[in-house]
Amino acid sequence: MKVAIAGRANVGKSTLFNRLAGKRLAIVDDTPGVTRDVREAPGRLADLSFDLIDTAGFEGADAQSLEGRMWNHMAAALAEADVFLFVVDARAGVTPLDEVLAQDVRRRGKPVVLVANKAEGRSGDLMSLDAYSLGLGDPIALSAEHGDGLPDLRDALADAFALIEGHDSAEEEDGGLDPGRAISMAIIGRPNVGKSTLLNRIIGEERMLTGPEAGLTRDAIAVEFTAGEQRFRLVDTAGLRRRAKVVEALEKASTGDTIRALKYAEAVAVVLDATQPFEKQDLQIIDLIVREGRAVVIALNKWDLVEDRDRTIKAAREAASRLVPQASGVRVVPVSALSGRGIDKLLETVVEAVERWSVRISTGRLNRWLEGALSRHPPPAVGGRRIKLRYMTQAKSRPPTFVAFCSRPDDLPAAYKRYLVNGIREKFDLPGVPIRLHLRKGDNPYA
């Protein structure tokens, strides 16, 4: 990716260039008429790498002058850019020249990240608001000098790159679900907990069966149905195609099939028998699903057989939080496959679980939280030296996957990692979601 830094003189383009290029390049000679070339350098911001193009010194020159010819030279370089960082001075506000240059940049039809520079300190965000008037989207409040706002810049750049690569970043950005999209789910559990009864009930007359959908792959089939507004695709791997056979095939799912079904499912309803919940095999199954990183919900089946319901649900929720710490807070929904009670609630809970599982947390929010978490409970010293942790970013969703930069990733105790994961889960309201945290070597990727 080629990222060009554009904007009028003195807004701080070179400072930003130097910060992103990670090292001080030769000081620019600003004497008029001195030949300058467009500066290019490899740039880096946290986990992103790109080529940087700087345009400092060519701003707004008269076309006939030497600088004007340089401007044309620069225009050629700009034509190669994939993304523009358009910089304005937040303290000075938007000037008429900003407007002219913004228009030029906008006309190039490339993604533009609007940077309101010199927005250091607490009033920075407020000052940056003026830049909205340029019509280039949300300004990123930044201080290239002090390094404030770089996490937000990282996210904006990552979005721009995703846009160019043709990813559908809009859906991912907000988390949440595309309303028309079917959620693919699997129903998994040990024998005799009532999976096939539940399946029959779910795709029974009350819900609209819109499948089966042939050809998902050679060894997987799916039944589509709609509950409320939401489409679901119930995935199974028995390999049969004929509609009449689907239910029967789903019933026969063996363990090997179960594991394969997981591959195609975003969400899993794990079925437990309410009269014998959380047996060893149940826990193994849940652990497998969590390790695969799926959104998970527990269906506590045969609820009709339960007498003391208050006590049973309490005990089940307590057992879930104790025995399934990898997905702490996983939702437990009582159902009766026999009577159909609780199934709508189960499907609603699956939708919520998938929404949470698809969450996108901005780097800015994440790091504001991280700062507090680190000061409340600093990383330990190992071998006499304190481990430094700086900056975290969400690398992907489904499941939410985070990268933290750490001075000695291999030495950070597992307990501290758990502290961070649990902190993320609590702060960003992700109960029951498998959360992945990777540590990368590096002190401060934004330094």
Ligand code: GDP
């Ligand atoms: P699977 O092996 O997990 O697919 O379990 P099945 O669906 O074959 O059910 C096993 C047994 O449990 C059958 O006798 C079902 O009738 C019974 N069963 C399933 N769901 C319920 C339920 O909600 N309530 C009661 N009382 N029995 C159920």
